[in-house]
Amino acid sequence: MNNRRKNRIADKAFQVWGIACTFIGLVLLVIFIGDILIDGLGRLSWDFITALPSRRPESAGIWTAMMGTAWVLVFTTIISFPLGVAAGIYLEEYAKKSHLANLLEINISNLAGVPSIIYGLLGLEIFVRVMNLGPSVLAGSLTLSLLILPIVIVATRESIKAVPGSIKEASFALGATKWQTIRNQVLPASFGGILTGVILALSRAIGETAPLIVIGALAYVPFAPKSPMDEFSVLPIQIFNWVSRPQQGFITNAAAAIIILLLITLVMNGIAVYFRNRWQKKMKW
């Protein structure tokens, strides 16, 4: 009897511990974000967003970094979206059970585990030096595109896999070719899921710092980029630069810039969730 009571108490105790563990990460996150808001909210203003970088923390702003982030976001989308979706279609619809498919699959899951800073070293040698693009928006976007390609491919495959075989078979029965079936049936039906995956991948790219530092993106860029060949900075690099300075004014700036960065990440994640829910509602097989 005594033993049984001990077991019951241990069982209850673990329940309490489990709940505590589940919430500790989230509670810490709330504390962190609360601290950021206290530090940075007072600094946020239209001037802060539109001001150019400066040696004096009071007059420094995030305009060039934000524009850099926008440029990189656009070009990373243009490069990674078609490539990733095409590769995903190939793997899911064409390359069933061949040696090549197996190799591609192992390779992609390996790439997903490569640290982002290694992609920076790749970009530095191939895009910046060999292709002679310099530390430009284009070189940065190409580097980030390779980094998120595995995520886009996996998301594309998952969404395509969810399309029922009966739809494809019906299309084939009507005489459609493989590509016609994919273009007219499979892609429209899986597009919501693909879009969700791409947006999540891009929101990861927006937060990346290390690979862009390695390819030579600068902390201090006097003007916003005007073409894909221009030098650039991005929000995370600006934050990193400000955090590593001793003056309190720059720390406050960093906190304010973090609020903007978190806002962008949050909005992108929100859009992704919205697409997923809408798509799940529409597509009830």
Added chain:
Amino acid sequence: MQAGSSKKIPGFLFSGMRKIKEYLIEKSLLLSAFITILTTIGIILVLTVEAVNFFSEVSLISFFTDTEWTPLFEQKHFGILPLLTGTLLTTFIAIFVALPIGLSIAIYLNEYAPKGFRKTIKPALELLAAIPTVVYGFFALMVVTPFLQQIYPDLAGFNALSAGIVMGIMIIPFISSLSEDALFAVPKSLREASYGMGSTRLQTAMLVTVPAASSGIVVSIILAISRAVGETMIVAIAAGQQPRLTFDPTVPIETITAYIVQVSLGDVQHGTLEYRTIFAAGITLFALTFLLNNISFFLRKKYRQKYE
């Protein structure tokens, strides 16, 4: 469909053109998929070429046995050990934080929590992994270190402890999510048999489901380690830039990743030995994570169909 065009072009030609079009589309899709292979080849090639250049000037023996790493000083030493211990130290602290919490979450969600709770809490936890790491670096330096200094005043402003703890918080969802999936995959019959014998939920978890899901849990831990080893911004911001051979978590150290960032921020000329050090450090990091990822890949493949 396309009846108009088939009228002008003879039937056999039309179907031939369609075949060509299908063929071209398939090949261009294959080409896109092939970019991923090129990426891997590119990474290995770039790292190897620059590392070979590096090791033509620095011997492998001194690289692995020298206890100092000072490529940017007058007195140059090229021993990777201080960077390696720095990396292992922060990784160890991170896993020390994330493993008990992550695994407890997985057990709690799987054995105790109501279904609806599980569905809402999982995406919330994954939010922890969606936050940019530079933000975590800020937390480690500005919130966690000052807090820990109140408890332990001798703690240096830059240290492995805060960086490791914050990294641990970041990788909680890696362990909790994957472990939870593994626990969930354990057949209901095993669990019910355990309950039938009069076990409590905790006994069922500890004696039945966790052992049954152990390979999946190990995979989640290895992937979390691999993630922590490659993590850059948290350690670059909060752990310092002083490579030293120590396992003392209270002093500034430097990890492999933080060193690469440090060099990239300065203006080291292409082609110099200093420039090549980041590739020597990079190939060490790549080898480490490659090994970890493949162990987890192998385990997953080996144990996947155990219960089917």
